[in-house]
Amino acid sequence: MYSRAYKSLVSIPPIAWVGAFLLLPYALMFVHSLWAVREGVIVHQWNWENYKTLFTNALYAEVLLRTMRIAASVTLCSILLGYPLAYYLAFHAGARKELLYLLVIVPLWVSYLVRGYAWKTILGSDGVLNGFLQYLHLTHEPVGFFLYSPFAVVLMLTHIYTPFVFLPIYAALEHIPRPLLEASEDLGAGSVQTFWRVILPLSMPGLLAGATFAFVLSLGDFLAPLLVGGPSGTMIANVVQSLFGAAFDWPLGAAISVGILVITISLLFLSELLEKRWAFK
Amino acid sequence: MRRSPLLALYAAFVFAFVYLPIVVLVLYSFNRDGVGGFPPRHFTLRWYTELFADSAIWDSLLNSLMVAGASVALSLALGLLAALALDRTDFPGKTLFRRLVLLPLILPGIITGLSLLMFAVFAGVQLSLITVLLGHATALVSVSTTELFAGLQKLDRAQEEASLDLGATPWQTFWRVTLPNLRLSLIAAGLLIFTLSMDEIAVTFFLFGRDNTLPLEIWARLRRGITPEINAISALILVVSVGLIVIWYHLRARSLGGGSQELL
Numbered sequence: 395m396y397s398r399a400y401k402s403l404v405s406i407p408p409i410a411w412v413g414a415f416l417l418l419p420y421a422l423m424f425v426h427s428l429w430a431v432r433e434g435v436i437v438h439q440w441n442w443e444n445y446k447t448l449f450t451n452a453l454y455a456e457v458l459l460r461t462m463r464i465a466a467s468v469t470l471c472s473i474l475l476g477y478p479l480a481y482y483l484a485f486h487a488g489a490r491k492e493l494l495y496l497l498v499i500v501p502l503w504v505s506y507l508v509r510g511y512a513w514k515t516i517l518g519s520d521g522v523l524n525g526f527l528q529y530l531h532l533t534h535e536p537v538g539f540f541l542y543s544p545f546a547v548v549l550m551l552t553h554i555y556t557p558f559v560f561l562p563i564y565a566a567l568e569h570i571p572r573p574l575l576e577a578s579e580d581l582g583a584g585s586v587q588t589f590w591r592v593i594l595p596l597s598m599p600g601l602l603a604g605a606t607f608a609f610v611l612s613l614g615d616f617l618a619p620l621l622v623g624g625p626s627g628t629m630i631a632n633v634v635q636s637l638f639g640a641a642f643d644w645p646l647g648a649a650i651s652v653g654i655l656v657i658t659i660s661l662l663f664l665s666e667l668l669e670k671r672w673a674f675k
Numbered sequence: 676m677r678r679s680p681l682l683a684l685y686a687a688f689v690f691a692f693v694y695l696p697i698v699v700l701v702l703y704s705f706n707r708d709g710v711g712g713f714p715p716r717h718f719t720l721r722w723y724t725e726l727f728a729d730s731a732i733w734d735s736l737l738n739s740l741m742v743a744g745a746s747v748a749l750s751l752a753l754g755l756l757a758a759l760a761l762d763r764t765d766f767p768g769k770t771l772f773r774r775l776v777l778l779p780l781i782l783p784g785i786i787t788g789l790s791l792l793m794f795a796v797f798a799g800v801q802l803s804l805i806t807v808l809l810g811h812a813t814a815l816v817s818v819s820t821t822e823l824f825a826g827l828q829k830l831d832r833a834q835e836e837a838s839l840d841l842g843a844t845p846w847q848t849f850w851r852v853t854l855p856n857l858r859l860s861l862i863a864a865g866l867l868i869f870t871l872s873m874d875e876i877a878v879t880f881f882l883f884g885r886d887n888t889l890p891l892e893i894w895a896r897l898r899r900g901i902t903p904e905i906n907a908i909s910a911l912i913l914v915v916s917v918g919l920i921v922i923w924y925h926l927r928a929r930s931l932g933g934g935s936q937e938l939l
Contacts, residue, residue: 400845401764408757408816409766412775415813419790422797475689482686486679494686496924501693503867503923504916505874507890508909512696515703515710515901522699525713556693607781614783617877621897631785638789638881651789658782 420655426648436644444649454633454650461629464547465612469559471552472608473601476559481593484567495564502557510621513550517541517622542624550622551612558611559604566600567593598672606665610658630654697913704906711901722903732908735892742804742888743872746811747865753812754819754864755857761820762827780817784877787814792881802884810878815871819864826860826930859930866923870916 430439448454479498487494501509516522517540524540527533540546570593578588616631623629630650637647703710707717726732757776761769779787791810795802834856838848854861876890883891889912893905 396763397845401760401766404756405760405764405766408753408760408776409772411753411813411816412772415791415794415809416775416778419794422793423786423790426793475692478682478685479689482679482682486682487686494690496921497690498693499924500917500920501697503870503920504697505890505909505912507874507876507893508700508912509696511893511897511905511909512700514897515906516696516699518711518901520711522703522711522713525711529713553693553696556689610781611783614785615877616785617880631783634785634789635880638792644793647789648793651786654783655786658786662781 423648423655424652426645427652429645431643431645434642444646447646448649448653454630457628457633458630460544461613461631464544464551464627464629465609467548468551468555468612469605469609471548472555472559473605475552475556476604477563477601479556480560480564480567483564498557498560498564502561506554506617509554510550510618513546513553514541514622517546517549541622542627544623544627546622546624547618547627547629550618551608551615554618555608555611558607562600562603562607563597564600566597570596595672599669602665602669602672606661610661613657614654700906701910701913704903704910706903709903710906722907726904726907726911729904731887732889732892735887735889738804738886739873739889742808742811743869745808746815746872747868749808749812750815750819750868751823751861751865753816754823755861757816757820758823758827761824776820777817779814780821784814784875785881788878788881791878795882802882804884804886804888806882806884807879807888810882811872811875814875814878815868818868818871822864822867822927823857823860826857826864829931830856859926863923863926863930866919866926870919870923874912874916 426436427444428440428442430437430441430443432439483491483494483498514521518524519536519538519541521541524533524536527537574592574596575588578592579585583591614631615629616635619627619629619632623632631654634647634650634654637643637650702715704722705718705720706712706715707719707721708715760766761773766772788810791806791813792802795806795809800806830853835848835852838852839845843851874890875888876894879888879891880894887895889908893908896902896905
């Protein structure tokens with residue numbers, strides 16, 4: 395029913411935009427990763443040295459491993475907080491469901507920076523938490539290790555990604571046909587058994603989507619480490635950021651970015667495959 | 676529905692975890708002795724009056740408003756076309772196109788920011804608020820496309836067909852039928868994009884020139900230390916964004932029917 399002119403009019407501008415501002419920049423990133431820096435200038439000397447450095451220099455492997463550990467902890471904590479919350483809203487919240495749902499959604503879109511800053515004021519050595527502990531006479535001196543540690547990064551990112559993880563899980567739980575649960579109980583399964591054998595398997599696609607989201611976004615985060623992580627909480631994106639800044643080695647930074655991009659896209663691909671396999675038919 | 680006090684308690688704990696930092700932040704913006712210490716003792720509006728006298732903050736707010744306004748216009752226009760293209764046309768590479776458009780939604784901001792930085796250097800463009808806008812629009816077209824695509828899928832095609840059958844041109848049909856029907860989706864998507872653009876920092880970080888956006892200005896001050904003034908501006912940002920999000924939520928629920936739609 396739509397004419398050729400209509401179709402080209404709606405499809406050409408966005409395709410051109412995607413080509414110019416997504417595809418071309420990614421290509422440039424890859425091209426940069428094959429160049430080198432000599433005496434503070436980027437030279438167009440094609441080589442694989444940057445990638446070799448990544449695989450041979452133990453420092454990068456160490457930071458990448460720490461980043462993966464932090465991202466995995468964030469994912470796990472977000473699921474442990476987000477799943478029961480989604481379960482509660484889907485099955486037990488009753489009339490308050492809409493309001494509670496809105497209460498989860500609001501922080502999802504509310505300033506990353508503001509929430510990160512809030513943690514900084516809470517965890518600092520003269521921060522709110524330390525003030526609170528001393529007020530209760532639980533400690534007498536400020537505790538220094540709350541802030542500027544991998545722990546603080548995990549805490550802050552869990553706070554940010556719990557609503558993200560909640561959302562697809564909740565959607566999956568809401569889509570489970572209720573007669574299935576009744577059937578399970580009629581056939582003699584208790585609520586624990588119904589959860590493990592019916593609800594959890596059927597919510598797996600949502601769980602997977604949420605987990606992928608939290609893991610991938612934590613993996614590439616560089617602001618949380620700067621804000622609350624300190625030197626011991628440095629993540630891989632901080633290395634990239636410093637290579638593009640003070641250290642001025644764009645080609646090496648580009649190579650790590652390509653690595654992050656490849657890891658991200660592989661994870662998305664993998665999670666989509668698994669989601670299809672587990673999808674409720 | 677069965678009662679389950681333990682689960683309800685756990686849900687309350689999660690809500691506390693999500694909201695406590697925000698409450699603490701707002702509370703201490705009124706504390707005379709500044710941020711830290713417990714309990715907050717003396718109420719004051721001093722930090723807000725200092726904030727209102729701080730011209731650097733307001734300059735950066737103005738920059739952010741300009742960027743956000745332009746981001747909304749650009750992302751909505753491109754997102755509308757992209758959503759129409761995904762909904763109604765077939766072309767080679769459509770799946771790839773869909774994936775690429777949505778990629779910035781899930782890609783860490785540093786990748787989007789850096790790839791566009793390299794693009795700007797390659798094209799010989801100087802970093803400014805224009806490059807920031809470019810970054811925001813590129814990242815946020817993913818949001819408008821998903822939102823508007825969902826809106827289009829809910830539209831009743833019969834109206835458009837009737838309009839075309841009755842002799843209206845495709846152009847007239849678009850302006851008089853499609854667009855008005857999509858009104859709520861457009862406003863909802865616009866509000867969301869505005870909020871996200873006002874808050875954006877990961878992409879902006881690599882693309883700004885001489886002029887700061889509000890989040891970058893706050894970031895720069897944070898590097899120097901915590902001040903109650905940042906609590907005050909944060910509290911104001913919170914109030915405004917919560918307001919916009921609540922409006923967005925209701926509009927979206929009205930346009931898509933039922934609030935619990937998948938967002939991602």
